[in-house]
Amino acid sequence: MTSRQDEPAPDRPGFSRRSFIKSIGASATASTLTGIATSQAGLLGRESEATPLLGPGTVPLEFNINGKAEKVRVEPSTTLAQVLRYSLGMTGTKVICDRGACGGCSVIADGKLINSCMTLAADMQGAKITTIEGLAQGSKLDPVQESFLRHDALQCGYCTPGFIVATRVLLNDIPKPTLAQIKKALSGNICRCGTYTNIFNAALEASGQPVIMDQKGAV
């Protein structure tokens, strides 16, 4: 039951000239999620025949991952991170917070850095995806990987794939970032062991810039 009720304009600041009270039980929670209203449960036939449905059973999906065509069959609710880890055994991509707050699951999708845990695999149908496993070319490490190694920009290593992927995208977008740009570009990633200092140096070196030298006086 949707009831609508116009309200008089309020007499205080804020933008609330009118409103609706929606009380359709639990499903109302979602009614405005991403800005839409919901349909009501009903027994009528589908009224929007024009748009085909993917699922709800398992569906075939195809991606290009690290230059290789990969086909999987998963439920539409499967995330890209789950496909990588469970369907394809590519466990370099980590799921750490599972809510897009830590960057551990970062991958490159069509050139853009995304959180694969907050991306439905179905959305990536046909996309070109690069994961941590795809950065090294044959026996040659990506310069970002090599500088991470040189500067010990990793400890337990669990956040490392996400940071390397994020740094790679940063350097693709800005070949010579400033330290401030590096800090901001990596701020969607979290490292718990505390390797940021070395990560900054790695990013600077991988972009052909001098590392942080702030030694005040000798010992």
Added chain:
Amino acid sequence: MNNFAIARPDSYEAASAMTRDRTYKLAVLKAGGVDLLDHLKGGLIDPDVLIDVRRVREAGAKDPVGISGGVIRVEAGATLAEIARSDELLRAAPVLGQAAGDAASPQVRNAATVAGNLLQRPRCWYYRNAQFPCLKKGGSTCFAVEGENRYHAIFGPGPCHIVHPSNMAPALLVGDAVVHLTGSGRKELPLSELYHMPDKGVMSENNLEAGEVVTHITCRPMPNSAFYAIKEKQSFDWPVAAAAVAVELNGATITSARVVAAAVAPVPWWLPNVEAALKGVDVANDEALRKACAIAAEGAKPMTDNGYKVKMLPVAVRRAVLRSAGRPTEVES
């Protein structure tokens, strides 16, 4: 997540038609999907179909953002990253790029869309926890009132005390934005009429009707505009107080101002009293500027743990004004 089907309509009209399709128990629009996946993972909603409009572009719309005929147009599906990196937009309305670029993280900005940002649900930790039957979930209690409310609202009569989480809403509001719609009779809605306070309906934050879908947003250019957010953490954090400001200047004197605060009220919080006070203020006159901004938190009714926001809000407003006039704030100087 429970399972669902995904539909990919090729137009917003088709998406709208699907939302009215009564075959479905719960059909939910999906764009970037960031907030939606958070809801699905948290068990807050249980849709049987997602209507994916991520790749829908309105007929004729080529770029995610554009300016023509003195009007800024942002497609509903423009990502925050696209908005933040548009040089054209940064000149015409810096507040938009700053608000977009300050939101969330690079990863999230690449997925999140402007429409999704406007229509995302609150981050209130009681709302997001399925175990708390709060007002927004049809319950009878706002758990923040007697609970943990350090990040909650300092304005508004309740009964729910969320802060509206959108960065883009205040930024677009200072440019008198209009939300363009399809799916119902009306074609547009001033952004200033999009939201309502909790006492006018607590289950949702906005005034969209069933079947309405946002297609794009327009606003006026505002070359002297800025966004300033105060965040506890400088990496990926939600603001605890923020302000969007657009001014018109005659030399260094403000001839008119639009000021909207964020993270302090259940809706983007318009500050007409500050706007009035700013009129005629010389931005180089620190004392006058402080005085005009000091009234930003007038009428605030802080809760037990969020009184600090009363002190912060005037600072956010003043720094946004300085920035909009091209002057450094204390942080930069």
Added chain:
Amino acid sequence: MKADTAPAIPAGPFAIPTDMPTLNRPMNLGQSIDDNTSRLDGIAKITGAARYSSDMILPNSLYARFVRCPFGAANLESFDDTEALKVDGVIEIDIQPKECQYDGQPVGHVAATSPMAVDRAMRALNLKWKKLPVKTQITDTVKQEVPQGEVSGADVTFAAVYSTPVQTHSSLETHGGVVDHRGDKATVYASTQGTSSVRDGFGDALGLKQSDFEVVCEYVGGGFGSKLGGPGKELMLAAKLSQKFKRPAYVMCNRWEEHLDTGNRPSSMTSVKLGLKKDGSVVGGEIRTWGGTGVGRGGGGVAIPSGRYDFQGVDKKHNDVSFNGGGPRPFRAPGHPQAVFAEELMLDEAAALIGMDPLTIRRKLLKDDVYREMMEMGARLIGWNERKPTGSQKTAMRIGYGIGTGGWGSASPGGSAEVVIHQDGSVESRTGTQDIGTGQRTSMGICTASAIGIPLSLVTVQIGRSTLPPGPGSGGSVTSPTTAPTMMAAAEAAKKKLLEHVARQANEKAEDLSVKDGQVLRRGEKFLSWKDACSKLTAEGVTGSASTGEGGRGASQGVQFMKVVVDCETGIVHPRHVIAIQSCGRVICRKTAESQIIGGVIQGISYGMFENKILDRNTGAMVNPNLEWYKVLGPNDMPHIEPVLWWHGQTGVKALGEPPNIPTAGALACAVYNAVGSPVRHLPLTPDKVLAALEGAAS
């Protein structure tokens, strides 16, 4: 050459990272056994090939999670396992209702054929709880009171109360693992800091003799103390399920569970009364501490007074306080960061009362000269002479300087190691420890290579398996102090056997032979290449073994200087510069040693500025069980950090894991006090408290 024996390391094509000097921190150059080596498991970690226990997604696996109480105290009144059992893929649901005492307390479990099915069954269970009254913090039991009265014989008496919140370890890899029980044998993939103790802790849970199962832990995604001890409830559940269903069982916490039920640094409250003379000497007083241990028993101790300062006649009393929260586990220097926060800030505040500089009062009160020397150096490096008197700044952006100290010593538990020299010249170092990110694998390799006198590229390190000679748990900062000398002794023993063998065959005296730079020397002259010498061995090669018993407490000292900018209009603290001086004795691997210091500082700043496990005061539910509202310091909050390895006159391998995490929050609080002019006595140093302190300073 393989870096190690982990599965799926693309070893062949990549160069071994033994010659990769960093270009920064020249202050530390040339002081360690190895300045240039990068982590031996670095290749695996940077290519995504490293398989952590949480990556062991095995064919035909079961997945399980605990059903948990969502409130601080509640009774499970009903649930619908009929519906939950209908969820596709569900194998087992077992729930034993009980009165729960903390958010996250398990009441049963769900097992299914996929993690998605586990999730769906959890929701279908539709658990109904009856909430009970809760206590959520120390002050629900103990009143927060500033001690009254003067200390007799003192010129001034200073009194205050300090507090710190509960900090969760927030290891990025959560707790748990995988048990693959194959009937007569089993493999356990554990995310642990104690491979051997996991094996020992299973008891009969696997129904197998210890010789019939192996605990494997090649990589650990962080632990910080919380993964010490036995298998934990997660692996015990996996063992039960895998044994019962004869399938691999995967049980890893999700982020929410990780915050709630895998331990924490307990909260603390410290009340102090300190009597001082005008010259800065302390003549008496009392310190009372309380540790907020939740439902845990013990572990809430607060290490104040630290013993580093001369506090004559100061009494100390401690009590643990229970409330409805998950219990503590060891966390990177248990009891120390919270103590240093109170002790250093108390010193600064007391010094201000008598008009004394923080550095001066510390110089006066410190008992050990090494801290004094470190302070001279730190003061010079941070630019202490630019520090303005506390409260003297009136601008919006104020600069503050602070000092923190830390001391650590824990007894080495002893351990065993083996070094095998093979016929082809390759060398294996074997010890059952694990690398939790410290660089243990790398330092074992370096110890072996340097003790024998061969290039590191010849050495393969085997760690992280219970079938190896048992090593210590990765806790108490004893791993290197224990395993380095042990591994070196094993390597020496193997070398001795090799040289004896070569001597016998060549009719030489073993004592005339030595190894240097990959060459066997005879009376100092080149004799045989390493490869040729080893080729004379029989197929089984030679093995050197060593064991060390319990060792002493290798004390370690550290001093940190912090420079911050405080935005006094918003209350936001911006750390700018940290000098972290840490004694480390003989450094094995420079890069990983520096990393330990940097990491300790970063964790300390995060603790000081953000971290707080917030329990809803009415229900005891944690309101921020995620990484969104449980705030951990990120890249854009970073100061410049300079780690300084302090070797002056020190020998032996010292503790380095815990110590650098001790001084930081104290230094930070002192720096904020210096900038603001009024102390923030309660962590974390969030802007609301800084703004309140500013108001206090103004009034």
